[in-house]
Amino acid sequence: KAGVTQTPRYLIKTRGQQVTLSCSPISGHRSVSWYQQTPGQGLQFLFEYFSETQRNKGNFPGRFSGRQFSNSRSEMNVSTLELGDSALYLCASSLVTSEDTQYFGPGTRLTVL
Amino acid sequence: AQKVTQAQTEISVVEKEDVTLDCVYETRDTTYYLFWYKQPPSGELVFLIRRNSFDEQNEISGRYSWNFQKSTSSFNFTITASQVVDSAVYFCALSEARGSGAGSYQLTFGKGTKLSVIP
Numbered sequence: 001k002a003g004v005t006q007t008p009r010y011l012i013k014t015r016g017q018q019v020t021l022s023c024s025p026i027s028g029h030r031s032v033s034w035y036q037q038t039p040g041q042g043l044q045f046l047f048e049y050f051s052e053t054q055r056n057k058g059n060f061p062g063r064f065s066g067r068q069f070s071n072s073r074s075e076m077n078v079s080t081l082e083l084g085d086s087a088l089y090l091c092a093s094s095l096v097t098s099e100d101t102q103y104f105g106p107g108t109r110l111t112v113l
Numbered sequence: 114a115q116k117v118t119q120a121q122t123e124i125s126v127v128e129k130e131d132v133t134l135d136c137v138y139e140t141r142d143t144t145y146y147l148f149w150y151k152q153p154p155s156g157e158l159v160f161l162i163r164r165n166s167f168d169e170q171n172e173i174s175g176r177y178s179w180n181f182q183k184s185t186s187s188f189n190f191t192i193t194a195s196q197v198v199d200s201a202v203y204f205c206a207l208s209e210a211r212g213s214g215a216g217s218y219q220l221t222f223g224k225g226t227k228l229s230v231i232p
Contacts, residue, residue, distance in 0.1 A: 031218055033218055033219075033220070035220075042222060042223075042224045042225065043204065043206075043222040043225075045219045048218050048219065055218070056218065056219050058219070090156075090158060092158075092220075094218060099146065100218075101148070101160055101163050102148075102220060103160055104150070104157060104158035104159075104160070105157065106155065106156055106157040107156045107157065109156070
């Protein structure tokens, strides 16, 4: 079974631009979560989607948004990029509930110049 | 609020030595889940183990073993006879069964322990 895939793997943007990252979950998984990893803050939860609805949200500004499609694929968008948004963005998928294990993709490395 | 503490930032061991990575957690929930993930230099988080709060049995998988003790809120991870391929950053994580929405999912991670196995 194929794992979680994320595209693109690497991205370079400049301040003020916006970016869209994509995540395809493991087949059959309906929950998709996004995390930001930085050297200073570590791994932080962004949001979680299930059945095209945001089910949980972390403590990030409104510039960070996401959505989920009917096939469970998910995208996250960051608008008006700031230098501090440079990070590894990891997507994880799980079957349905909080009892299910999350499996992570390889991440998208975003660099903001 | 839930919290995970991995006090060891970096550990170096010589190949074939045993090493234990510590994890201490805080939660007010009676039902929760604990995880260990491995992050090699490639960046992907690789799932290693999940333990439910109501199951305190220790687990062994090959050279890996985990010791879960609710009395001390700890979930430690031991690698026996370490190998160079074990070099990575290891994360302990916690998820409470009850999130902001029914069944919603949020992992809280520790800061990670960077393990270097020297040949």
